[in-house]
Amino acid sequence: MTRRLCLPFVFAFFAAISAPLTPVRGETPREWATANVSDLYQLYQYFHTHPELSFQEKETAARLAKELKAAGAEVTEGVGGTGVVGVLKNGKGPMVMLRTDLDALPVTELTGLGYASKVKVKDAGGVEVGVMHACGHDIHITNLVAMARYFSTHKDQWAGTLIFLGQPAEERGSGAKKMLDDKLFERFGKPDFALALHCDSSLASDQVGCRGGFMLANVDSIDITIRGKGGHGAMPHTTVDPIVTAAQFILSLQTIVSRETKPTDPAVVTVGSIHGGTKHNIIGDTCTLQITVRSYSDEARAHLLKSIQTKAEAISTAAGAQKPLIAISEGTPAMFNDEKLAVRMSEVFNKEFGKAKVIPGEPSMGGEDFSQYGRAGVPILMFRVGTVEPARLERLKKLDAIPSLHSPLFYPDAEPTLITAAHSMIAATLELMKK
Numbered sequence: 001m002t003r004r005l006c007l008p009f010v011f012a013f014f015a016a017i018s019a020p021l022t023p024v025r026g027e028t029p030r031e032w033a034t035a036n037v038s039d040l041y042q043l044y045q046y047f048h049t050h051p052e053l054s055f056q057e058k059e060t061a062a063r064l065a066k067e068l069k070a071a072g073a074e075v076t077e078g079v080g081g082t083g084v085v086g087v088l089k090n091g092k093g094p095m096v097m098l099r100t101d102l103d104a105l106p107v108t109e110l111t112g113l114g115y116a117s118k119v120k121v122k123d124a125g126g127v128e129v130g131v132m133h134a135c136g137h138d139i140h141i142t143n144l145v146a147m148a149r150y151f152s153t154h155k156d157q158w159a160g161t162l163i164f165l166g167q168p169a170e171e172r173g174s175g176a177k178k179m180l181d182d183k184l185f186e187r188f189g190k191p192d193f194a195l196a197l198h199c200d201s202s203l204a205s206d207q208v209g210c211r212g213g214f215m216l217a218n219v220d221s222i223d224i225t226i227r228g229k230g231g232h233g234a235m236p237h238t239t240v241d242p243i244v245t246a247a248q249f250i251l252s253l254q255t256i257v258s259r260e261t262k263p264t265d266p267a268v269v270t271v272g273s274i275h276g277g278t279k280h281n282i283i284g285d286t287c288t289l290q291i292t293v294r295s296y297s298d299e300a301r302a303h304l305l306k307s308i309q310t311k312a313e314a315i316s317t318a319a320g321a322q323k324p325l326i327a328i329s330e331g332t333p334a335m336f337n338d339e340k341l342a343v344r345m346s347e348v349f350n351k352e353f354g355k356a357k358v359i360p361g362e363p364s365m366g367g368e369d370f371s372q373y374g375r376a377g378v379p380i381l382m383f384r385v386g387t388v389e390p391a392r393l394e395r396l397k398k399l400d401a402i403p404s405l406h407s408p409l410f411y412p413d414a415e416p417t418l419i420t421a422a423h424s425m426i427a428a429t430l431e432l433m434k435k
Contacts, residue, residue, distance in 0.1 A: 029352070029430070032150060033422035040142055040418045043067070045115045047138040051104030051131045053121065054169035057082045060102045064141060064166045071148035073164055076188075080179030084166035085188055088152060093160025096432050097191035097378070098147050098425065099370060100140040101170035107132040110408040135405045136199025136387065139412055141166070143197065143421040150426055158433040163188060167369075173219060173332040176372035185376065193341060193432050194373045196382045197421055200361075201405050203386030204393050205416035208349050208424050209361040210383045212342030217266070217294040218301045219331035219367035224249075224312050226276075226287045227322040233281035242287035243276045245319040250274070250289070252311045260307055267304055268294035268365050294365040296334045335371035338379035345381055348431045349424060359384075383428070385421045387412035 027035075052060050061082045065075045073086035082102065108130025109117045119131040148164050165184075169175030185191075200209055226249065228242030253269050261267045269291065276287030291308065295301040305328060312324045349358045361384060374380040388396065392413065396402045403409040 029150075029426035030419065030423040032426070033146070033419045036146070036149070036422075037415050037419050040146055040422070041415050043145060044138055044142040044414050044418060047141050048133050049115055049117055049119075051117050051119055051133045051138070052102075053106060053123075053131060054103040054172040054175070055081050056121075057102040057168050060141065061166060061168070064100075064102070064145065067145040068148050068164055071145070072152040073148055073162075079184060079187075080168065080175065080182040082168040083175065083179045083182070084164075085184070086148060086164035086166075087188060088148065088162040088164070090151075090155045090161070091159045093158070093433055093435075094192040095161045095163065095189050096429060097163040097165055097194040097373070098144060098429065099165040099167055099194060099196040099373070100144040101137045101175070102141060102166050102168050103137060103171050103175070104131050104133045105135060105171055105406060106130070107134045107406065107408050109134070111411045113411060130408075132408065134407060134410050135171070136412060137170070139199050139385075139387070139414070139417055139421060140197065142418060143425060146418070146422045147425055147429065150422070151429070157435070158430055159435050160433045161189065162429070162433075163191060170369055173367055173369045176369040180372060180376055190376075191373075191378050194370075194378045194380045195425065195428055195432075196370050196380075197385050197425055198368070198382055199387045199405065199412060199417070200384040201387055201402060201407075201410055201412075203359060203384060203388070204390040205386045205388055205413050205420055206353070206390065207357045207359055207386040208353060208383055208420065209359045209386075210342055210346045210349055210381075211360045211363070212337045212339035214296045214334055214363050215337050215382065216332075216335040216363070216368045216371065217268075217296055217365045218298075218334045220293040220301070220305060221329040221331055222291040222293060222305070222308060223325075223327045223329070224289045224291065224308075225325040226289070226312070226316060227324060228283070228285060228287070228319070229321070230285040231283050233283055236283060239283045240320045241283050242285065242321060243283075245316060245321050246274060246276060246287040246289060248319070249312055249315045252315060253291075253308065256304060256307045256311075261300060261303065265300040266294075266296050266363070266365065267300050268292070269304060269308065270294075294367075296363075332367040332369045333371045333375055335368050335380075335382065336374055337381050338374070341379050341381045344431065345383060345428050348427050349383075352423065352427045381428075383424065385417060385424060387417045389413040389416055
């Protein structure tokens with residue numbers, strides 16, 4: 001016997017199965033992150049297997065733009081090169097910017113993961129290099145998409161304007177400045193706050209790190225060419241040896257930090273590269289050096305750069321060499337986490353994760369161009385997210401074998417890391433934008 005279905009029932013049934021997913025009332029940020037981690041993990045694998053170098057992030061930017069649009073954001077592409085800006089408005093309230101970096105590193109992956117990067121490209125010098133997300137930017141990008149998805153479906157919980165920022169070329173320290181120079185704040189508004197998270201290979205995947213004040217350093221690069229007078233290696237008296245001059249210069253650099261810099265002002269001067277000569281019995285004309293300089297304060301930064309230049313010129317003069325060629329490439333300014341914002345967010349994280357899981361951590365002499373937004377007048381905070389499951393972290397500690405960021409062996413335990421990342425960023429953003 002056949003029965004006729006009630007038409008109202010049929011319409012209601014199909015309307016129900018075709019309706020978009022809606023948030024579960026009362027769900028916590030962690031419950032949402034846990035429920036959605038499978039989809040986020042698939043997206044993470046896409047970004048991990050499609051890494052792109054700085055200012056080459058075309059596919060990465062396009063995929064991010066697509067995901068932000070699907071979440072309901074108004075998206076603008078090509079800001080500052082390959083940058084992406086998504087805007088999600090929800091009435092009157094503060095403007096908060098959430099930032100991710102897009103670029104990968106010229107590192108050949110050696111993790112052995114089933115989804116390890118196989119990408120190879122030619123660098124600026126024409127040399128083929130592997131490309132890998134060895135700094136966790138793939139986690140960062142995926143998390144930004146998670147933020148767009150959450151806040152577009154939970155508008156009852158917040159008010160204001162969210163800016164989702166996909167920034168190029170963090171690894172070269174120039175992407176943030178490119179976006180600011182492209183009138184980022186003039187076009188989209190100057191945020192009241194800016195947040196970013198960063199993967200930390202030394203923390204467990206259920207931990208977060210939060211600290212105010214200086215967190216990362218001024219970074220400057222100096223290229224110096226010592227110009228001597230070449231000749232036969234058996235007749236050094238007829239030459240001005242640039243390698244000997246460079247050696248004296250390198251030794252003199254050691255006193256800049258130890259004797260010229262205030263002991264309470266952190267500073268680093270490292271000669272990372274030195275090249276001179278062509279053969280055993282030839283004294284060449286030149287010797288080139290590449291130096292990285294790190295500091296926190298503007299005063300220490302200025303003194304370091306001036307002292308390096310003064311010593312290079314003075315030692316060249318004393319050796320009878322020509323005036324050296326000195327090129328200073330200004331890198332990133334020191335990153336200063338707004339102290340009031342850090343206290344506020346630490347309280348949020350303590351409540352969400354428990355005090356034992358919130359690690360203040362220590363400042364680093366690494367660099368991050370997220371600092372540029374702070375220099376532009378926005379209160380900023382970059383907090384850290386652990387990436388290694390607790391049991392694996394303990395094993396690696398016993399072996400003294402924790403891979404650092406930028407290592408070809410680094411990889412996050414992606415699912416728990418994504419849960420902690422989304423949980424912490426949602427909670428932080430809701431604190432700033434709650435109704």
